[in-house]
Amino acid sequence: MCEYCGCQSLATIDELTREHDTVVNLIGSVRDARRDDDLPRMAELARRIAALLAPHTEVEEHGLFPAMAAEFPDQIAALEAEHLRIEAVLAEAADTVPGDPAWPERLSAVLDLLREHILKEQDGVFPAALALLEPEQWAAAEAVRARVGTAAPEAAR
DSSP, rough: OEEEEEEGSSHHHHHHHHHHHHHHHHHHHHHHHTTTTHHHHHHHHHHHHHHHHHHHHHHHHIIIIHHHHTTHHHHHHHHHHEEEEEHHHTTSSSOOOOOOOTTHHHHHHHHHHHHHHHIIIIIIIIIHHHHOHHHHHHHHHHHHHHHOOOHHHHHHH
């Protein structure tokens, strides 16, 4: 991921970026599992991605996005809609391997969307937040992180 604007020097953005990196690696593992026609592995990886994204999305939607919505209302609304779409497909594997034969294709499509979504955040939202947010808004985002924690593996931090 990028490091050109300096936004990763902020703890909030650094943690979000590390979570993105972990998600990107998991997306690669899902692609491998799909190639191998390993549906149980795909479902297990979908659960891991969902667990990682749950606190991540909280930080974005309750920390960063509210502070940016007035300046970028359409972009923030689009990102929140993508969160819902991604969460819905991942949730299909919450308890078991989905029985719908179309699920692997839905999962692959939503993971492609997730990859694009991550790039929008890395290259758009995070640098814009660096320029736009005031110290108290960063503090609010950090308070959300403190409340929800992270599901990122320790090695990724």
